[in-house]
Amino acid sequence: MTAPRMLLTALCLTWLMVTAAGGAAAASGTLLGTVSGPGATRLPGALVVVTATDGHQAASVVTGEGGHFHIPDLAPGRYGVEARLSGFHPGAVANVEVAVGTVTRVDLILASATFRDSVEVRAASPLDTLEASELRETGARDLGEVLQRVPGIWKVRKGGIANDVSLRGFRQDDLTILIDGARVAGACPNRMDPPAFHLDFAEVDRVEVGPSTGRMMAQGSLGGMINVVTKKPAPDLSAEATMVAGSWHTRNPSATVGYGGERAGFLVGASTRSSLPYEDGSGRPFTDAANYSSAVSGKDAYEVTSFWSRAYAQPAGGHELSLSWARQEADDVLYPALLMDAVYDDTDRLVLGYRYAGSGATVRGVSATAYFTQVDHWMVDSLRTSAIGAPRGWSMGTRATTSVTGLSMQADLATVTVGLESYRRTWDAWTEMAGMGYRRQYSIPDVDVDAVGVTAHWTALRTATGALELGGRLDRVATTADPAKAGTDLYYAYHGVRDTSHANLEPSLSLAFSHHISSALEMSASVSRTSRAPDPRERYFALRRKNADWVGNPDLAPPRNTGAEIGLTWSPGVGLVTATAFVDRVSDYITLYSQDRLHMVPGVMNTAAKTYANVDALLRGATVQATAALTSRLYLAGDVAWVRGTKETDPALGLSSHSLAEMPPLTASLATRWQSPRWHAEVEGVVAARQDQVDSDLDEQPSPGYATLNLRAGVQVGSWRLQAALENVLDRTYHEHFSYVRDPFRSGVVVNEPGRSLTLIAGWRL
DSSP states (O other): OOHHHHHHHHHHHHHHHHHHHHTOOOSSEEEEEEEEOGGGOBOTTOEEEEEETTSOEEEEEEOOGGGEEEEEEEOSEEEEEEEEOTTBOOEEEEEEEEOTTOEEEEEEEOOBSSSOOSOOOOOSSOOEEEEHHHHTTSOOSSHHHHGGGSTTEEEEOSSSSOOEEEETTEEGGGEEEEETTEEOOOOOTTOSSOGGGSSOGGGEEEEEEEESTTOOOSTTOSSEEEEEEEOOOOSEEEEEEEEEEEGGGEEEEEEEEEEEOSSEEEEEEEEEEEEOOOBOTTSOBGGGTTTBOGGGTTOOSEEEEEEEEEEEEOOSTTEEEEEEEEEEEEEEEOOTTBSOEEEEEEEEEEEEEEEEEOOSSSEEEEEEEEEEEEEEEEEEOTTBGGGTTOTTSOSEEEEEEEEEEEEEEEEEESSEEEEEEEEEEEEEEEEEEGGGTTOOEEEEEEEEEEEEEEEEEEEEEEOSSEEEEEEEEEEEEEEEOOTTTSOHHHHHHHHSOOOOEEEEEEEEEEEEEEEEEETTEEEEEEEEEEEOOOOHHHHHOEEOOSSOEEEOOTTOOOOEEEEEEEEEEEOOSSEEEEEEEEEEEEEEEEEEEEEEOOSOOTTOOOSEEEEEEEEEEEEEEEEEEEEEESSSSEEEEEEEEEEEEEEOOBGGGTBOOOBOTTOOOOEEEEEEEEEOSSEEEEEEEEEEOOBOOOOGGGTOOOBOOEEEEEEEEEEEETTEEEEEEEESTTOOOOOOSOOOTTOTTBOOOOOOOOOSEEEEEEEEEO
16 A cells, blocks of 8 residues: 555544544543643643542543543543643642533643743644653654654654754754753754754653744744753652663663752753664664775764753742753764764753742743853764775864853733843854865854844733734844854855855744634634744855865845644544644745856865855645544544645756755654553554655655554553553665755765664653
C-alpha cells in the first residue's frame, strides 16, 4: 500500500472510530472531560479518581493524549472528581451529578506545584505541549527528535543527536527557542548545535509549542516559538533516578534530588548520554554513508554530560526569587550530513527570576527574568578522508563562540499585560583550511546583536462564551560586525557593499478571537504581523573556498510575516478533534542562491558564491488531531500535518523554482493506546507521502514516501517505572525529506533514519 493510501486509510479509521464511539448509547451515566495545566495546556498521563459521596472510589482512569478521559457506566448520583499529576497541585471538583442516559463533562485545571513558570504565553487557543512523561516514552535521543510527536513539527537530522526542528515549514532563525525564558543560541554556523540540543530530557518538565499567528511572542518569532520549561523542586524531599539503555550501546543515566518548602527549595541533577553510530534498516552504520576514514572505527556517535541546579526563596508573601545554573559538555559528536564533526560543544546557562503574585484587581502579577548563556564550539574533519595527509591532522576546522545576556519583564494589570525584552548576543567564529594554507578567516566576524522591545497585550473582550485579544510590540534590533574581521572584500565582490552595521525598527501586531459556538464546539481565529532581523550569518558570513565562496549579504531586509489562522475544536461525546488551517505570507523571505561576482577584488579568485537574497514567499497548511476514548482504558489518537511553501521566481538571481527548500511532506500518525493507573501499551503507525515539491534552484531531490510502526509499553510498580520502546518495528530503510544545501560545509549525504531499535527505561522516584 502506498503512503498516500495508508494516510487516507488512517484518517478514515480515526474519523469512523471517533464518530462511532461518540454515537454509542449509554446504558447508564457517563463522565468525560479534560485535564489541563498552566496556559490551558492539555496534560496526558494524569490520574483521575472519581469518588461517590459515601467515600467509595467508583473509578480511576489515566488521561490519554490531549488530556482526555472517559468514564462510562457510572451509577446515577453525585461524585467528587480529582486529578493528580507529578509536578502539579491536585485539582478537584465536588458534587458532580451523573444521571442515567446522560453525558456529564468535567474539565480540571492543575496549577504548578511550586512557583509560576518563567514565561507565560497568552493565546486564544491552547498551545501544543509535550509533558515529561511523553518525552521518556519514545526511543528519542534528544528534544528535536521527540518534538515530532507534535503535529506540524518535523525534525532535521544531521547525525545521531542534535536534531534541529521545523515548525509549519519555518526553521532555523525563523523560530525562537527558549529555555526557561532564556535564549540559548547555537555557536556553530552549520547548526550543529541547535538551541534545543543544549539540555537533557531529565531536566525537562514540559515543552510548549506555538506558531506565531495571533500570538505576541519573543522578539524574532517570525514562524513561532518553542519554550522549554525545566523541572522545579517538588514539595518536601524528592529524588529521581533514570537509566536508559538501548540498541547501539545507547546509555543515558540521570539523577535528580531536591527539596521544596514553603520558604525555600532546591534541586540538583546530572546525566550522561552516549551511543555508537546507529544503523539504518539495511544494517549500515551512518558513518558508512559519509566520507569517514578508518579512524572512526569503534568511536561513539556522541558523548554528552549535563549538570543542572535550581533554588528558590520566598522572602515574603507573594514574592519569590529563583536562581538556576546548568552546564552541558558535548564531546566527539559525529555529523555525517556535514563535512566536519564536533570535538566539543560546551554550554552554560544562568537564569535569575523574580515573581510577585498580586492580590489586587489592578496588579495581578509581576515577573522578571535575567539570564546569561554561552556556547563554545570546536569542529574539525580529523575523522574524514579529507584529513588524510593534512599537516595538522585535519584539513578544515572552525572555532565558534556565542553568548546571550538578556532581561525580560512583564506586568499583568487588570485587562492589559505590558512587557519589556532586551538582550545582546555576541557571535564570533573563525575557520582555517589546509587548502588555504591554514590562513585564519573570520567566518562570523565578532558580531553583536542588540535588541530591545516593548510589548502590550489587551483583553478587549471576555465573556462566558469567548474572548477578543489584541497585542502589539515594537522592537529595535541593531547588528554590528567588527570591521577589522569582517570580509568586506567578499561583500563588495558579490554585492557591491562594505557595510558592517545595520539597525531595524519593526512593529508587530496581533488580533485573536475565540468563541464557544456550543458546549461541544469552539472556534478560534487570529491574524498577525511579525518580523525578525537577518541573522549575523545571513548578513556577515564570509569564507573564501577553493571552488565557490560563501558570503553573507549586508543589504538583506528583515523578513515580515502576515499570517492568518482558523481553528475548530469539537468534542463529540467521547473524543476531541482539533483542526487548524493557516496561511503565512512572508515578504522578504531569506533564501539561498548562487551569485556571480560583480567586482574584481584582489584575492577573490572565484567567479561565484553561495549567498542570500530576499524573495516573497507563501506558506500554507493544516493540521488535524483527533483522540477518542473507546473505553475507560482504551484510547485512539491520530493526526495529520501538511504544509506547502512557495516563493516568487527571480530570473535576475537565477531563481526559477517556485518551491521553497526543505519543505516537509504530508505526514500522519495513528495510535491505539491501552492505559490503566499502572500499565500502558501503545501501537503507533506513522506514514509520510512522497515529497516532490522541491527547490530545483538548490538541486533538492525528491524523496519517497515511507511507513513505520512503533510499539511502546510500560508499568508502574510502587516507586519504580519500567518502560520499553521498539521503534521502526519493520526495520525499514528510509530518510525524511530535508536537504542540507544551506550549510557551507555540507557533505551532500542523505542521512537515513535508524533501523529497528529497542530502548529500555527504568526509573525510580522517592
